[in-house]
Amino acid sequence: MNNYAIEEGQMTATQSPAARKSRISDLLSLSGATGPLIGLLLLCIFLSFATDSFMTARNLLNVLDQITVLGIMAVGMTFVILIGGIDLSVGSILALAMMVMGYLANSVGLPLPLAILAALAVAAFSGALSGLLTTTFAVPAFISTLAMMSIARGLANMITDGQQIVGFPAWFSMLSFTRYGGFLTVTVAVMLVVFAIGWIFLRYTSGGRSLYAIGGNPEVARLAGINVKLFTVGVYLVSGLLAGLAGIVLAMRLDAVQPTAGFTYELDTIAAVVIGGTSLSGGQGGIVGTIIGVLIIGVLRNGLNLLGVSPFTQAVVIGVVIALAVAAESFKKR
Template sequence: MVAVDENGAAPKARNPLVFLSGATGPLLGLILLCLFLTFASDNFLSLRNGLNILDQITVLGIMAVGMTFVILLGGIDLSVGSVLALSMMVMGWTANVAGLPMGLAIALALVVSALCGLVVGILITGFRVPAFIATLAMMSVARGLANMITDGQQIVGFPDWFMMLAIDRHFGVLTATVLLMLVVLFISWIFLRYRAEGRTIYAVGGNAEVARLAGINVSLVTIGVYVACAVLAGLAGIVLAARLDSVQPSSGLGYELDTIAAVVIGGTSLSGGAGGIGGTLIGVLIIGVLRNGLNLLNVSPFLQQVIIGVVIVLAVGAETLRRKRA
C-alpha cells in the first residue's frame, strides 16, 4: 500500500510547512494577516493579546476538530451548535438542580452528546437520510431539548475550581481550557496521520464505494465520526460553561457556521478525502486573529461579519485554484 499524506495524495517530498500546517496557503494568509494587524494596531503584537486570542478560540478549536473528521468523510454537521447547548444544559441541570457531583454531570453531558451523534450516524447509514437533513433535524431537536430542560432559563454558578479552569494561567501562560484544546488537536493529528483508523476516514471520504470494496466498514466509520464530532461539540460546551460560569439554551447559535468556515479555510475539501488537523488549526487561528484584530481596530460587528464572509470565499477560492493547478 502506498503511503498518502494529509491531502490524500502520495507525498512528493518533506515540506516542513505542510507538515506543520496541513496547508501552505492558509499558513501564508495567517502570517500576512498578523503582519498587517501588527502595523495597524499598537496592541496586537503583545503576549497578553496573544493569550487572549488563544482563550477566545478554545471553543471553536475543539469543535473544529470534530467537524474536520466529518468533512474529511465527505459529510456535514449542522447540529454542533445545538449539541453544544444541550451538553451545557444537561451538565448545568444535573449539577445545580439534581445535585450530582460536577464530574458526573460532565460525564452525563458528554454521554448525551454522544447519543446525538449516534442518532445522526444511524439516520445517515441505516435510513439513508442525507447528512444535511439528518444534522439539520438534530439541530432542531437538540435545541428544543436544551430549552425544555429549564424552560428556556439559564443556570448560573458552578464550583470555583470549574470556573478557574478558564481563568487560572498555569506557569502564567496557558489556562486549562487552552491546554485541553491543544491536547485534543494533537491527539487528533496523531490519529489521522499515523493510525490506520484515521486513514480509513480519508479513504471513505475519497470514495466510499472503493473503500467498501477494500473491506472498510463504511457505516461503522461514518457512525464513529459523527459520534466523535458530537462528543467534541459537547466538550466545547463544557469549556464554554467554564468561561461563562453559566449555561443557557441559546448558547452556540451560529457556531456551526464558524466551525465549518474554520475547517474549510484550513484547506479541508468539502467533497471529502483531503485536508487535515494542521490546516484546521490554521483556519481557527485565522478566524480568531481576524476577529481580535477587527475589535482592536474598532470595526463594527456587522461589518466584521461581512469581512469574515469575504475571507471565507477568498480562502476557499484560492485553495480550489491551488488544487486544480496541482
Template sequence: MAQTLAGTSAAPGAPTRPGNPWVARARAAFTGTGGALLGLIVIVVVFSLASPYFFTGRNLLNIVDQITVLGILAIGGTAVIITGGIDLSVGSVLALSTMVLGYLAHDGGQPMWVAMIVSVLVGAAAGALNGIAITLAKLPPFIATLAMMSIARGLANLITNGQQIIGYPVWFDDLSSNRMAGFLSVTVIVLIVLYVAGWAFLRYRSTGRALYAIGGSDEVARLAGINVKRITALVYVAAGALAAVAGIVLASRLDSSQPTAGTGYELDVIAAVVIGGASLTGGVGRLTGTLVGVLIIGVLRNGLNLLGVSPFLQSIMIGVVIAGAVMADVLRRRKA
C-alpha cells in the same frame, strides 16, 4: 523516485544536502493548508502595525483562550468533512450538553464531575443519532444534521424553559481563568492535547487513514474492506462528544449555561476547516490546517475588535475570507 516525490531531488549529478529534519517536519505538517498559514502571518503583521495593543503577550493569550471552544468543535468537524460529510448540529449539541451539565449540577444535585461525564455522553448520543440517520436511514448528512440541529436546540430550551443557569464551583471556573505558570489555562491545555491526539490518529492509525479513503470514494473504501458505515457513524459520535467538551469549556468561561449557546458555531467550524485547506467534497484535510483556520478566524475577530470595526462589517469580512478559501479549494481541485 522517493526523493523526487518529496521535492528534495537535485539536478542529475548535483550533490544533495540533508535539510534540517525539524524544518522538514514542520513544512510537511502544514503542507496542504491552501496558503492559510501565509495568510495568518499576513493578518498578524497587519494588525500588529495597525494596533499597538495587538501583538502583546496578554492579547495573544486572550486570542488563544477565545478560540478554545471553536478549536475543539473544529476537530470533529475536520473528521466529518474528510469523510465527505457535514455536521450542522454541533452548535445545538453544544447548547444541549451545557444545559444538561447545568441542570444536573444545580437542580439535579449531582457532583460536577458526574454532570460533566453525562454531558459528554449526551453529546455522543446526539452524534450517534446523526450517524444512524446517515448510515442506516440513508439520509444525506445535510438533512440529518439539520434535523438534529433543530431537535437539540429545542431540547436545550426545554430543559429550563429557555432560562439560563448561572453559577458553578470556583474550581470549575478556574479551569478557564487560571493560567498555569502564568501561561496556559487548563482548557487551553485540553485543546492542545486533543489536537495532538487527533493529528496522531489521522496520521498513524489505520482507522484515521480510512477516513480519507471514505471521503475519496465510499464504494472503493467498502470494496477495500473498510467498514464504511461503522466508521462514518463513529465519526459523528466523536463530533458530538467533542461538541459536549466544547460546551463544558464554554460553561467554564461564562460561569453559566445558556440554551442559546453555540448559535452560529456550526458555520464557523465549516469555515475554519475549509480555510485550513480541507475540501468539502471529502478526502482532503489536516488538523494542522484546521488549527490555522481557527486561528485566522480568532485573530480576525480580535484584531477587528481592537480597531473598533463594527460587528456587522466583521461578518462581511469573515464571509469574504471564507468565500476566498472555497474558491482556492475549487481552483486547487481543478488543477489536480
C-alpha cells in the same frame, strides 16, 4: 545481473531526492496548510502594524483563550468533512450538553464531575444518532444533522423552559482563568490535547487513513474492506462528543449555561475547517490546516475588535474570507 543491479541502484539513487521531496509535498498537501499559513502570517503582519496592542503577550494569550471552543469543535468537524459529510448540529449539541450539565449539577444535585460525564454522553449519543440516520436510513448528512440541530436546540430549551443556569463551584470557572506557568489555562490545555490526539489519529493510525479513503471514494473504501457505515457513525459520534466538550469549556468561561449558547457556531466551525484547506468534497485536509484556520478566524476577530470594527462588518469580512478560501480550493483543483 550486475547490470540490472547497477541500473536498479541508479534508479534508487535518482529517485531518493524526489521521494524525499514527494514525502514533504504529501505532508503539506495532506494538511492543506501551506496557503492558510501564509495567509495567517500576512494577517498577523498587517495587524501588528495597524494596532499597537495586537502583538503584546497579553493579547496573544487572549486569542488562545478565545479560540478554545471553536478549536475543539473544529477537530470533530474536520473528521466529518474528511469523509465528505457535514454536521450542522454541533452548535445545538453544545447548548444541549451545557444545559444537561447545569441541570444535573444545580437542580438534581449530582456532583459536577458526574454531571459533566452525563453531558458528554448525551452529546456523543446525539452525534451518533445523526450518523445512524445517515447510514441506516440513507438520509443525507445535511438533512440528518439539520434535524438534530433542531431537536438538540429544542431539548436544550425544554430542560429549564428557556432559562439560564448560573452558579457553579469556584474551581470550575477558575479552570479558564488560572494561568499555569504564567500562560497556560486548563481550557487551552484541553484544546491542545484535542489537537494532538486528532493529528496523531489522522497521521499515524489506520483509522485516520480510512477516513481519507472514505472521503476519496466510499465505494472503493468499502471494497477495500473498510466498514464505511461504522466509521461514519463513529465520526459523527466524535463530532458530537467534541461539541459537548466545547460546551463544557464554554460553561467554564461563562460560569453559566444557557440554551441559546452556540448559536451559529456550526458556521464558524465549518468556516475554520474550510479556511484551513480541508476539501468540502472530502479526502483532503488535516488537523494542521484546521489549527491554522481556527487561528485565522480567532486572529481576524481579535484584530477587527482592536480596530474598532462593528460586529456587523466583522460578519461581512469573515464571510468574504470564507468565500475566498472556497474559491482558492476550487482554483487549486482546476
